[in-house]
Amino acid sequence: MRRWGNTNRINGTHNQQPPTNGGNGKGKPKPAAGSLDYENRDNYEFGKYGYGKNHVKLLHVFRDGPLHTIREFEVDTHLKLSTQKDYLDGNNKDIIATDTQKNTVYVLAKKHGIKTPEEFGLLICSHFLYMYRHVEEVEVNLEEYPWERLQADGQEHNHAFLFSPNAIRFATVSQKRNESPIIIGGLKGLRVLKTTQSAFTDFYQDGYRTLSDDNDRIFSTVVTATWEFSTANGVDFDDVWITIKNCIFDKFAGPPDKGIFSPSVQNTLYLTEKMALDKIPQISRIEMQMPNKHYLSVDMSKFPPSILENNENKEVYHPVDKPSGIIYAELLRKNLISKL
Numbered sequence: 001m002r003r004w005g006n007t008n009r010i011n012g013t014h015n016q017q018p019p020t021n022g023g024n025g026k027g028k029p030k031p032a033a034g035s036l037d038y039e040n041r042d043n044y045e046f047g048k049y050g051y052g053k054n055h056v057k058l059l060h061v062f063r064d065g066p067l068h069t070i071r072e073f074e075v076d077t078h079l080k081l082s083t084q085k086d087y088l089d090g091n092n093k094d095i096i097a098t099d100t101q102k103n104t105v106y107v108l109a110k111k112h113g114i115k116t117p118e119e120f121g122l123l124i125c126s127h128f129l130y131m132y133r134h135v136e137e138v139e140v141n142l143e144e145y146p147w148e149r150l151q152a153d154g155q156e157h158n159h160a161f162l163f164s165p166n167a168i169r170f171a172t173v174s175q176k177r178n179e180s181p182i183i184i185g186g187l188k189g190l191r192v193l194k195t196t197q198s199a200f201t202d203f204y205q206d207g208y209r210t211l212s213d214d215n216d217r218i219f220s221t222v223v224t225a226t227w228e229f230s231t232a233n234g235v236d237f238d239d240v241w242i243t244i245k246n247c248i249f250d251k252f253a254g255p256p257d258k259g260i261f262s263p264s265v266q267n268t269l270y271l272t273e274k275m276a277l278d279k280i281p282q283i284s285r286i287e288m289q290m291p292n293k294h295y296l297s298v299d300m301s302k303f304p305p306s307i308l309e310n311n312e313n314k315e316v317y318h319p320v321d322k323p324s325g326i327i328y329a330e331l332l333r334k335n336l337i338s339k340l
């Protein structure tokens with residue numbers, strides 16, 4: 001999890017002028033002269049610091065007559081204050097208690113509702129920056145529970161839902177005072193497998209290599225993807241998430257009858273990222289991980305033919321948990337790189 005990272009910024013900040021009584025002061029109060037804790041203090045400085053509440057669990061139900069819509073989240077809120085007197089001096093005056101942070105999540109959900117994880121994260125960031133002048137930076141992580149509307153008699157149910165954990169959606173929104181927010185969308189845990197249209201051949205040959213070329217192998221992976229938005233204006237965050245999931249399916253599986261050929265996990269990963277950047281102009285970069293979950297053919301050659309009714313030895317595979325290959329890459333729009 002990225003904490004207090006700093007990369008590209010999105011245009012347009014929220015009004016972050018705090019109420020006049022927000023926060024209670026800056027500067028380091030001096031502990032009593034001669035205090036042991038005070039000695040040598042100037043020899044040190046803080047690196048990363050902050051605090052917050054993790055795993056605030058929340059179900060939001062929107063009742064539009066008989067049609068109900070739900071979103072369930074676990075939310076982490078993290079604040080970085082401009083003062084460090086809580087750490088340095090045991091002075092708690094500036095601390096917005098983690099319990100208060102938890103309450104804030106519930107109150108904001110009740111007051112404003114929840115549309116998407118990204119928009120709820122933006123709301124929480126701007127709330128803390130607006131309310132408390134001594135909050136320097138906010139980071140919010142949101143993980144969504146994968147509820148889908150239940151289908152009954154071929155029809156979408158008004159108020160019943162099915163837990164469908166085939167891909168977990170998450171988002172991270174962070175914002176520094178007087179800067180634009182950074183919005184990261186994400187997907188993880190998407191496990192897929194195909195039984196053909198995957199090969200791995202012609203790779204580096206030397207005395208350390210024992211793996212044979214394989215022209216037709218099983219390809220299975222558990223996809224993680226994260227992407228950064230270059231704008232929040234007019235973005236349909238739900239639609240972006242579904243589009244990226246569909247890019248993964250398109251480049252991994254291809255059309256239902258013929259599929260799509262993969263010469264390596266690396267190439268499939270790159271083509272997926274490229275398709276996502278081509279399709280979604282509002283994202284500036286995408287990063288993916290595809291572990292290679294190996295399924296190895298069981299060697300049947302030592303069994304006598306009489307014991308095997310069918311001699312075809314590619315029907316039984318041994319799923320190998322560990323070790324697994326790990327393939328990853330980040331793809332960025334080139335014009336953004338050259339502007340840095």
Ligand SMILES: O=c1[nH]c(=O)c2[nH]c(=O)[nH]c2[nH]1
Pocket residue numbers: 200211263264265266292325
């Ligand atoms: O698609 C693959 N990429 C690799 O880098 C690799 N390495 C390996 O052993 N098998 C595979 N498969």
